[in-house]
Amino acid sequence: MHHYDVIVVGLGTAGSATCMTLAQRGVSVLGIDAFHPPHPLGSHHGETRSIRRAYLEGTAYLPMALRAWDLWRRLEKDAGERLLVTTGNLTIGPPDGPAISGFLASARAGGIPHDWLTAADIRKRWPPLAPPGHFAAGLEIEAGIVFPETCIRVFLTMAETAGATLQFDERVTGWAAVPGGIEVRTASGRYTAGRVLIAAGARAGRLLGPAGALLTPKRIPVHWITPPDATAYQLGRFPVNFWQVPMAGNTGNPAAYREFYALPAVKPGGRVKAAFHNRLADVDPELPPLPVSTAEETAMRAVLERFLPPLSDRPIHSDTCMYTLTPDDHFLLGPLPQNGNVFAVALAGHGFKFAPVLGEILADLLEGLIPAIDVDFFSPVRFVRRE
Ligand SMILES: Cc1cc2nc3c(=O)[nH]c(=O)nc-3n(C[C@H](O)[C@H](O)[C@H](O)COP(=O)(O)OP(=O)(O)OC[C@H]3O[C@@H](n4cnc5c(N)ncnc54)[C@H](O)[C@@H]3O)c2cc1C
Numbered sequence: 001m002h003h004y005d006v007i008v009v010g011l012g013t014a015g016s017a018t019c020m021t022l023a024q025r026g027v028s029v030l031g032i033d034a035f036h037p038p039h040p041l042g043s044h045h046g047e048t049r050s051i052r053r054a055y056l057e058g059t060a061y062l063p064m065a066l067r068a069w070d071l072w073r074r075l076e077k078d079a080g081e082r083l084l085v086t087t088g089n090l091t092i093g094p095p096d097g098p099a100i101s102g103f104l105a106s107a108r109a110g111g112i113p114h115d116w117l118t119a120a121d122i123r124k125r126w127p128p129l130a131p132p133g134h135f136a137a138g139l140e141i142e143a144g145i146v147f148p149e150t151c152i153r154v155f156l157t158m159a160e161t162a163g164a165t166l167q168f169d170e171r172v173t174g175w176a177a178v179p180g181g182i183e184v185r186t187a188s189g190r191y192t193a194g195r196v197l198i199a200a201g202a203r204a205g206r207l208l209g210p211a212g213a214l215l216t217p218k219r220i221p222v223h224w225i226t227p228p229d230a231t232a233y234q235l236g237r238f239p240v241n242f243w244q245v246p247m248a249g250n251t252g253n254p255a256a257y258r259e260f261y262a263l264p265a266v267k268p269g270g271r272v273k274a275a276f277h278n279r280l281a282d283v284d285p286e287l288p289p290l291p292v293s294t295a296e297e298t299a300m301r302a303v304l305e306r307f308l309p310p311l312s313d314r315p316i317h318s319d320t321c322m323y324t325l326t327p328d329d330h331f332l333l334g335p336l337p338q339n340g341n342v343f344a345v346a347l348a349g350h351g352f353k354f355a356p357v358l359g360e361i362l363a364d365l366l367e368g369l370i371p372a373i374d375v376d377f378f379s380p381v382r383f384v385r386r387e
Pocket of ligand 1: 009010011012013014015032033034035036037041042043044046048049050051170171172173199200201202203204220222275321322323324345346347348349350351352353354
């Protein structure tokens, strides 16, 4: 049996980036995936992912957001591929709501160039957007989108070029501590390594033991809308727009807001992508995805009618994706409490933009190094401490 320094379970977003980084550092690494990424059965498909640095989810993400941007740009050069395009990012909602407050806190802490826009400013500049008069927006100008399928292809190609062994269509069924490290079992074989990363996305739960119970896979209906005209909704002209809208009876609790977003069409004649970001249904990731229901489409059309009215009666095509939520909606990243040689990563529905820096941080952890960016905040141990 060949022994590796590291085995990475799951070659999607976090796993492919980590394999690339480890292999480029000369670490012997085996990556295994149940399917062949990029694929539409996890959390990384669907053409676009927003990338921004004014991180409303918390200033703890700022160092990662800043570093990720630089790494994406460097990767573009190394790979000779277009991976990141700027189009601006609007965070829209009531000025005293958590999204706008979080946006401003991060933008100021990180010195990130941004503008403050009133509802009238927004309507004038982007006529498809119809915020109520008391809403405002933070505009991060140098923000945009990355292309997830291309990015994962690049990570995997570079990993293989640098010497990683990659195995596809092979499902990992479990692992166990053995002398010298960890044995990973799949449907067709057994492999050993000093350390293992479980980067299995929405299906990670059953591979993580007790920590797996912290993860909740969620179903995300994703709606692709044919816009009424070809230019106003195009990448470069139409910003990523993230909305946080108070629900009836809102008392300031973040859960009492409805969050959704729309992303620009990538190609001329392409479709706008829209989805809800919170108040999501649980999903069993092992079952084939159910088609998007009429009720789910109607819910999206209702918010479009209020906030992006020209899109509300347009043709919609829908499919689904998955988030892997944690109890506090922050990443899970670090060694498992029950075995310090097995590491977990779960990205709580907002991780793609960080892929290259996650690769760097996870590679450091798996090599036994202290990452330059402090990630203690994301450790699985935080949930154990609370008990
Ligand atoms: C609709 C949607 C929109 C999003 N928008 C954004 C956005 O705009 N910006 C952003 O930053 N993030 C966004 N995200 C979140 C981001 O895409 C995810 O956080 C990220 O892709 C998760 O990466 P991952 O590596 O954990 O999972 P994945 O990329 O899904 O990778 C997990 C891999 O593990 C493999 N696997 C699973 N089980 C096993 C097993 N037993 N054995 C072997 N392999 C296994 C899977 O096949 C898969 O390839 C969005 C997510 C969705 C669904």
